[in-house]
Amino acid sequence: MPEANHLEGEVARLIVETLNLDIDPTGIDPQAPLFREGLGLDSIDALELALALSQRYGFKLRADDPNNTRIFSSLRALTEYVRVNRAK
Amino acid sequence: MSRGWLLQRERGSRFALRLITWIALHLGRASARILLYPICIYFLTFAGRARRASRQYLQRVLGCRANIMHVGHHFHSFAATILDRVFLLTDRYGQFDVCIHGAESILQRVQRKQGCLLLGAHLGSFEIMRTLGIDEAGLPISVLMYEDNAAKTIEIAKALNPELANTVIPIGGVDSLLLVKEKLDQGQLVGLLGDRTLAHDKIVYCSFLGERAVFPAGPMLLAAAVKAPVFLCFGLYRGGNRYEVHCELFAERVDIPRAGSGQELQHWVQRYAERLEHYCRVAPYNWFNFYDFWAAAP
Numbered sequence: 001m002p003e004a005n006h007l008e009g010e011v012a013r014l015i016v017e018t019l020n021l022d023i024d025p026t027g028i029d030p031q032a033p034l035f036r037e038g039l040g041l042d043s044i045d046a047l048e049l050a051l052a053l054s055q056r057y058g059f060k061l062r063a064d065d066p067n068n069t070r071i072f073s074s075l076r077a078l079t080e081y082v083r084v085n086r087a088k
Numbered sequence: 089m090s091r092g093w094l095l096q097r098e099r100g101s102r103f104a105l106r107l108i109t110w111i112a113l114h115l116g117r118a119s120a121r122i123l124l125y126p127i128c129i130y131f132l133t134f135a136g137r138a139r140r141a142s143r144q145y146l147q148r149v150l151g152c153r154a155n156i157m158h159v160g161h162h163f164h165s166f167a168a169t170i171l172d173r174v175f176l177l178t179d180r181y182g183q184f185d186v187c188i189h190g191a192e193s194i195l196q197r198v199q200r201k202q203g204c205l206l207l208g209a210h211l212g213s214f215e216i217m218r219t220l221g222i223d224e225a226g227l228p229i230s231v232l233m234y235e236d237n238a239a240k241t242i243e244i245a246k247a248l249n250p251e252l253a254n255t256v257i258p259i260g261g262v263d264s265l266l267l268v269k270e271k272l273d274q275g276q277l278v279g280l281l282g283d284r285t286l287a288h289d290k291i292v293y294c295s296f297l298g299e300r301a302v303f304p305a306g307p308m309l310l311a312a313a314v315k316a317p318v319f320l321c322f323g324l325y326r327g328g329n330r331y332e333v334h335c336e337l338f339a340e341r342v343d344i345p346r347a348g349s350g351q352e353l354q355h356w357v358q359r360y361a362e363r364l365e366h367y368c369r370v371a372p373y374n375w376f377n378f379y380d381f382w383a384a385a386p
Contacts, residue, residue, distance in 0.1 A: 020346035035262055042290070044309045047265035048346075051313070063267035072262045 008079045011053075015075070018052040019045050030076040038074075046072060053078075058087035105244055112174040117183055117329075120171055128163045132156065138163075138378035145381065148297040149372045165373040169213040169325050176215040177248040183329055186216060190335040194277070194319055198227060201275030205311055206321045207338060209283040209364050212374040216323035216331045217279065228276040230255045232268060234286065265310060272316045279321070282307040282360055283377065292354055294361035297368065301361070301382045308356040311342035318342055320363055324371040334367065 012025035015034075019041065032038035035046065049072075050061040059082075061068070071081045108127075112120040132139060142162045146154035175183060197204055206229070208214050218227070233256055246253035257267050257278070268278050283303065285291055290305035311318045318338040326332055338360070344352045368375055 018346075042288075043260065043262065043265050044306065044313055046262045047269060047310075047313050050263075050266050051269070061263075061266060063263045063270050065263070068261070068263040068266075 007083055008075060011079045011082055012075055014052060014056060015039075015049060018048055028075050030079070031074050033074060034072055034078070053082065057082050057085070059085040108171065109174050109244055109248070112171060113178070117171070117175060120174075121168065124164055124167045124171065127167055128160055131163050131167075132160055135378075141378045141380055145297075145375055145377075146372065148299070149368050149375070162373050162375075165325055165327075166376050166378075169374075169376075172213065172325075173215050173245070174248065176213070176218060177245050177252060179249070181218075184216070184331055185329050186331045186333060188333045188335075191333065193337060194335055195227075197317065198275065198277065203272030203275050203316050204277050205272070205307075205314070205316050205318045206277055206279040206335075207282050207307055207311075207318055207360065208279060208321050208323075209281055209367075210376040211283075211322050211364065211367055212324040212371065212376075213331065214279065214281070214321075214323060216325075216333060217321055228271075228274075230257050230268075230271050230276065230278050232257045232259055232264070232278060232280040234259050265313070268310065269314050272314055280307055280310075283364065292357040294354075294358045296361045296382075297365055299382050302384075303357050303361055305353055305357060308342055308353060308360070309344060311339070311356075312344035315341060320360075322367045322374075324367065324374050326371065332371075334370075336363070338363070 008030055009025065012028045012030075015021070015028070016023060016025045021039070023039075028039065035041045041049070054060050061071070065071070071077055108120060108123060111123065139159055142159045143154045146158050146162060150158070172184070175181075194204060194206070206217070208217070214231070218229070257264055257271075271278050285302055285304040290309070291302050292305050292308075293300050294303050295301075296303075317340050319335050320338045321333070321335045324332045324334065339356070342356055344356065
């Protein structure tokens with residue numbers, strides 16, 4: 001699935017650029033947790049990431065979405081959400 | 089440990105809190121206030137850690153040796169604001185004499201539907217802030233807080249005013265700050281306290297009352313992320329039934345670039361610490377952090 005991989009790479013780059021992380025985007029394990037363990041992001045990172053994703057892909061992440069924890073669980077889950085919901 | 093407040097068990101059994109709430113609601117504020125004396129004597133006798141923390145703080149802020157009377161005054165002031173919370177949560181504002189400074193600017197922004205962050209501290213009473221909007225059918229305000237910590241107190245608050253409990257945004261969820269952003273975008277106010285740190289919080293060292301202390305970076309990083317104006321708000325207890333609410337614009341925008349060296353973050357948190365110090369000097373007995381605030385960071 002080259003297209004899915006391409007999008008995953010793009011989301012990984014967006015994470016690294018938005019949060020100014022000192023890591024190589026291609027080095028992010030797509031299945032590893034993004035928050036607390038794994039990449040170790042915190043709730044402010046989550047907010048900034050949500051805002052950047054909304055701007056880039058033209059959808060709105062909502063605070064009352066019961067799936068938020070799952071959406072932000074890993075790079076792969078986040079990419080899947082972007083793929084389904086993107087408006088641009 | 090400066091995070092000692094989390095480890096410090098909420099003292100006072102559920103029964104004691106319920107009892108004082110019942111007395112307050114059925115016999116009134118004057119009767120309930122008589123109980124504050126035995127309660128303070130109990131804590132002066134048995135809460136050694138809080139007593140030492142109070143004395144240490146008072147010596148810094150007053151610049152002289154603090155004795156047991158000073159500490160008693162400090163505890164009494166804390167207990168009085170806790171009791172008054174019962175009346176404030178049940179919308180009985182009438183019995184308070186509240187003097188408000190600087191709130192006009194916040195009210196104007198609320199009318200313009202411009203969301204703002206209201207940054208306070210464990211200094212005085214945050215609940216008294218709700219009196220700001222009583223002429224306007226209530227301010228649209230939510231409060232961001234650690235819900236697990238003061239569970240017992242919050243449980244009672246919920247029993248007293250279930251509607252109010254819905255305005256609490258618990259910290260910690262992956263989307264809790266997204267909710268803050270949504271409220272601000274809708275033109276609402278979001279309150280939070282900027283003085284206590286939790287394990288895993290990003291921290292900043294600031295000079296505070298003459299010595300280095302640890303402050304959380306979170307509130308300023310949040311302000312930077314949401315790009316909303318920040319007001320400082322402190323509800324100072326002045327004895328008897330008197331409160332003074334002080335509001336001041338802290339910043340139209342807190343700018344902290346991600347790629348920065350950390351200097352901007354340091355600058356903003358230090359400015360907060362300086363204003364907090366100012367208000368500690370205005371109303372010394374309103375400081376309600378009863379643990380060693382200047383302890384080294386863990």
